[in-house]
Amino acid sequence: MKVLVWQWSRLGGPPRFGVLLARALAAQPNVSAALSLSRRAQLPPEMMAESELLVDTYRTVPGFIGRVLRAPLDLPRLLPRVRAIGPDVAVCAQPGPLDLLMATALRRLGIPFVVLVHDAELHPGDGMPLQMPLQRALCRGADAVGALTGHVAAALQAQGLAGTAGRPLIRVSHPPLAFDMPQRADRAPGPRRLLCFGRLLAYKGLDLLQEALLAVGPRDDLVVRVVGTGPETPVLDALRALPNVTVENRWVPEGEVGDLLGWSDALVLPYREASQSGVAAAALAAGRKVIATQVGGLVEQLGGRPGALLCEPEAESLAEAIRTLLAQPPDFTPPADASAAWNEMAATLVQQLVPVIRGRHAPTLADLSPSARAP
Known part of the structure; x- marks a missing residue:
């Protein structure tokens, strides 16, 4: 054939x-x-x-x-x-x-x-x-x-x-989806690094993330990067105003994806709707924990996966998942065999x-x- x-x-x-x-x-x-x-x-x-x-x-x-x-x-x-x-x-x-x-x-x-x-x-x-x-x-x-x-x-x-x-x-x-990632030694002490990566569009639930981070409150043990491309919106401005949160509204070249994944300890997918997620697939291959809302095909893609925390597409449920992540040891999950x-x-x-x-x-x-x- x-x-x-x-x-x-x-x-x-x-x-x-x-x-x-x-x-x-x-x-x-x-x-x-x-x-x-x-x-x-x-x-x-x-x-x-x-x-x-x-x-x-x-x-x-x-x-x-x-x-x-x-x-x-x-x-x-x-x-x-x-x-x-x-x-x-x-x-x-x-x-x-x-x-x-x-x-x-x-x-x-x-x-x-x-x-x-x-x-x-x-x-x-x-x-x-x-x-x-x-x-x-x-x-x-x-x-x-x-x-x-x-x-x-x-x-x-x-x-x-x-x-x-x-x-x-x-x-x-x-x-x-496996990307080339920088070699990284055992994780040094420091705040947990949470990455929200992808198109910066309304259905990605950036408003839920902003509200959830407000509910979690300022913490010295958490830094958040929101990275991707999309229209400038009040939600992005509200995220920028939060402590320890940076927003990078830009296109991420293919060669930089591995560096972003390597920086992170976990990824957050606060989506309001989803078919499935290439970002989730990349996180699994990188051995990163994932916080994701239970919408669309994400339950099927992430359900039962080590290091996956699924929550409702609501701000308080997302906030609780973030708190659960912060209460866990700062280790990585075994990378999926891509x-x-x-x-x-x-x-x-x-x-x-x-x-x-x-x-x-x-x-x-x-x-x-x-x-x-x-x-």
């Missing part, structure tokens, strides 16, 4: 997700994988070098509109490049606005494809214009649609996009790709016996 993984986002966790998925698929018996990334993806050079098919995407909304208008010209150039890779099946590793171009090429070539969905609905303030209509059109054209949590799976089924006779639902999990988790996820995905291929091709192409095509 040869799998083409494509992920055409530039920023954030999805490009890394695509690289790690392709690596894990390639490690499966009798499976080979090819990778297609955006030429503008913010990834380390060694990850970019793994892409067999780099594509030009966009940086701005006008750039996106221009790429859409150019699609009829881009398709003839994309077709031979995909044909040369020769995949049996393709996997969209979290969709973006330009993925219908690849879907059209795959349809022309008779190659089935699967879409792994991160968000079934846009969170307030997230996304590009028309992103959800484009995502749903992509899913309606797919041979199967996958979800990383039961929360998202239920939403996709309610939308009629997955779990139908012609479009089965694929279930996999979101493995831990490599093993990715291999397990890829094995589960491969099992569910077999019937997708059989539905489009002769069964022998999907057969995972030793006679099948190997890497």
